[in-house]
Amino acid sequence: NYTYIRTSHIGERPFACDKCSSSFSRKHDLKRHEKLHTGVRPYVCKICNKSYTRSDALARHLKSEPG
Template sequence: MSFTTSTQMKKHSMIHTGEKPYPCWQCGRSFRRKETRDTHVRYHTGERPYSCSICTKKYIAASHLREHMKTHGDDRKFDCAICLKKIL
């Protein structure tokens, strides 16, 4: 695998070295990426900056909101053959 910048290479190499330079100041858990640590810290602080425009639910990460938004759509992919409930 090749990288276009030395920064990309350094970030990638942390996978192999196990280096996690971004600790959570609340619980001590460490992370490879600062952004991942910052999202984790929201579990401790209760901050939920991503809110659904349809209902009142709020989330700590944009990816959680994106997954939630699927519940408002008609694109349910799996039906239970027993009770006919549709699940994402």
């Protein structure tokens, strides 16, 4: 697949964030990044109330949270 070769091996990053200078090789990664700019943090730790934009970040936090 030529698109895969361009983005992964050549380093082309055609998906640019319009709010900052970040760019991405995959549209999915741009969409995930854009959530950082909205301020919405729906994933909340029930132990300490710290919130995250992504579920994997909360899961990582929970592994390090005592109790």
